[in-house]
Amino acid sequence: MATIKSPRTNSSSSRKFIDGLTFDDVLLVPAYSQVLPKxxxxxxxxxxxxxxxxxxxxxxxxxxxxxxxAIALAREGGL
Structure with missing residues (x-):
């Protein structure tokens, strides 16, 4: 988790933010799984x-x- 410092007060914010991942941060390696897609x-x-x-x-x-x-994403449940 990252703590955000306020530039005005130079103090840590009480709000905490969880680091996000992008496509470059993740590598999916194919492997056997017993989990079914459904x-x-x-x-x-x-x-x-x-x-x-x-x-x-x-x-x-x-x-x-x-x-x-926009229509295609909405039909699938995205935004």
């Missing part, structure tokens, strides 16, 4: 009341997320 839950909580069925968020930019992508 048994896997990939839901993610965006907020306490918003649950995403897939952990996918698209940028709020019209040059990145056009209507077709």
């Amino acid at each position: 048994e896997v839950n990939i839901q993610s909580h965006l907020t306490k009341s918003i649950v995403l069925n897939i952990p996918m968020l698209s940028a709020a930019m019209d040059t990145v997320t056009e209507a077709n992508l």
Whole structure:
């Protein structure tokens, strides 16, 4: 967990942030598993009341997320 220091007071914030991972931080290696795909839950909580069925968020930019992508993500449970 990272502690954020306030530039104004130079004191540690009471809010703690968990480090996030990007694609460069993770390597998936194929291996045998007894877990069936239908048994896997990939839901993610965006907020306490918003649950995403897939952990996918698209940028709020019209040059990145056009209507077709937004609709496809919404149909699958993303945002």
